[in-house]
Amino acid sequence: MSWDEQTDGVEERLVGAAADREDLAVEAALRPKDFGEFIGQTRVREQLDLVLRAARARGATADHVLLSGAPGLGKTTLSLIIAAEMGAPIRITSGPAIQHAGDLAAILSSLAEGEVLFLDEIHRMSRPAEEMLYMAMEDFRVDVIVGKGPGATAIPLELPPFTLVGATTRAGLLPPPLRDRFGFTGHMEFYEPTELERVVHRSAGLLAVEVTADGAAEIAGRSRGTPRIANRLLRRVRDYAQVRADGVVTREAARRALAVYEVDERGLDRLDRSVLHALLNLFGGGPVGLSTLSVAVGEERETVEEVAEPFLVREGLLARTPRGRVATPAAWRHLGLTPPAREGGTGQDGLFGM
Numbered sequence: 001m002s003w004d005e006q007t008d009g010v011e012e013r014l015v016g017a018a019a020d021r022e023d024l025a026v027e028a029a030l031r032p033k034d035f036g037e038f039i040g041q042t043r044v045r046e047q048l049d050l051v052l053r054a055a056r057a058r059g060a061t062a063d064h065v066l067l068s069g070a071p072g073l074g075k076t077t078l079s080l081i082i083a084a085e086m087g088a089p090i091r092i093t094s095g096p097a098i099q100h101a102g103d104l105a106a107i108l109s110s111l112a113e114g115e116v117l118f119l120d121e122i123h124r125m126s127r128p129a130e131e132m133l134y135m136a137m138e139d140f141r142v143d144v145i146v147g148k149g150p151g152a153t154a155i156p157l158e159l160p161p162f163t164l165v166g167a168t169t170r171a172g173l174l175p176p177p178l179r180d181r182f183g184f185t186g187h188m189e190f191y192e193p194t195e196l197e198r199v200v201h202r203s204a205g206l207l208a209v210e211v212t213a214d215g216a217a218e219i220a221g222r223s224r225g226t227p228r229i230a231n232r233l234l235r236r237v238r239d240y241a242q243v244r245a246d247g248v249v250t251r252e253a254a255r256r257a258l259a260v261y262e263v264d265e266r267g268l269d270r271l272d273r274s275v276l277h278a279l280l281n282l283f284g285g286g287p288v289g290l291s292t293l294s295v296a297v298g299e300e301r302e303t304v305e306e307v308a309e310p311f312l313v314r315e316g317l318l319a320r321t322p323r324g325r326v327a328t329p330a331a332w333r334h335l336g337l338t339p340p341a342r343e344g345g346t347g348q349d350g351l352f353g354m
């Protein structure tokens with residue numbers, strides 16, 4: 001069975017960062033409701049807190065905010081917190097939902113004063129909508145086009161001041177004119193294990209699950225720096241503890257449960273490990289080309305490149321070099337193997353000697 005057949009897309013992967021159906025159903029209940037409950041991201045939280053406090057003190061609408069960062073790090077959560085902290089209503093939409101500029105005009109013209117407009121996946125908006133948004137953000141005005149063809153006229157429409165909160169996983173794809181119109185940009189970082197422990201404890205409390213300190217630490221260490229994954233692993237370990245133990249999420253329960261789901265101590269799953277296995281055992285640690293590696297793993301090139309590799313690179317287990325994929329000494333150690341002795345002065349030495 002191929003990876004796709006087994007998982008019906010990447011979203012269903014246990015350590016995938018994108019939300020799956022169950023996440024969407026339970027996340028609302030687990031979302032922190034204010035800055036006080038929001039764990040980690042101290043820099044963004046402090047900066048944003050200042051922006052919002054100052055706006056409140058001036059009795060003004062807050063500046064537009066852009067939140068960028070990998071999936072599952074809390075962008076949607078923070079946008080809801082921004083509205084809550086401003087005591088403002090929030091309207092939620094997304095780039096792909098806005099097909100035509102008219103869709104955006106309809107939303108903008110119905111905003112109340114001070115309302116927060118959350119635009120998720122803002123990098124996926126259509127070009128004409130994007131251009132309308134520039135003017136709306138800067139001048140709180142849109143041109144509504146009435147009629148078609150040569151007789152069409154643009155009727156300017158004043159908008160009440162509002163706060164746009166844009167979220168994107170790909171800040172690099174935003175056109176500079178759009179990026180420049182945000183008064184504040186928050187870059188969300190991956191979370192530290194101790195922060196994820198707190199996430200696990202907090203979620204366990206909300207789910208009425210008993211969790212021990214070392215149980216939470218075990219889950220946190222396997223969660224790839226991502227609260228969404230920590231919450232998902234917690235639910236799977238809870239299931240295991242309920243069925244096979246006394247319901248308490250202990251270190252032992254976490255280890256056994258995540259062995260069943262093939263998520264290792266570092267958060268690598270079956271796919272990640274099979275890529276490393278092939279790289280080390282078949283190609284001596286590389287360098288090997290992506291196509292060859294993919295064939296050896298029995299996966300599509302895209303799956304290896306886009307699903308497995310980013311985390312392996314981030315973890316310092318694999319390097320992408322001009323000559324091909326190369327395993328780092330940490331990869332050998334992670335699979336319990338001894339890294340080969342380095343040959344003096346080779347390219348590989350240069351790679352890791354820095």
Ligand SMILES: Nc1ncnc2c1ncn2[C@@H]1O[C@H](COP(=O)(O)OP(=O)(O)OP(=O)(O)O)[C@@H](O)[C@H]1O
Pocket residue numbers: 017018019027028030031032037038039040041070071072073074075076077078169199227228231
């Ligand atoms: N700082 C945090 N403290 C506690 N829980 C958090 C935090 N950040 C995120 N979470 C949890 O992780 C889940 C996912 O967060 P959220 O939906 O905000 O991520 P996102 O960045 O919007 O992801 P995506 O890019 O997929 O839209 C939330 O339901 C929440 O329970």
Ligand SMILES: [Mg+2]
Pocket residue numbers: 075076077120167
């Ligand atoms: Mg989101």
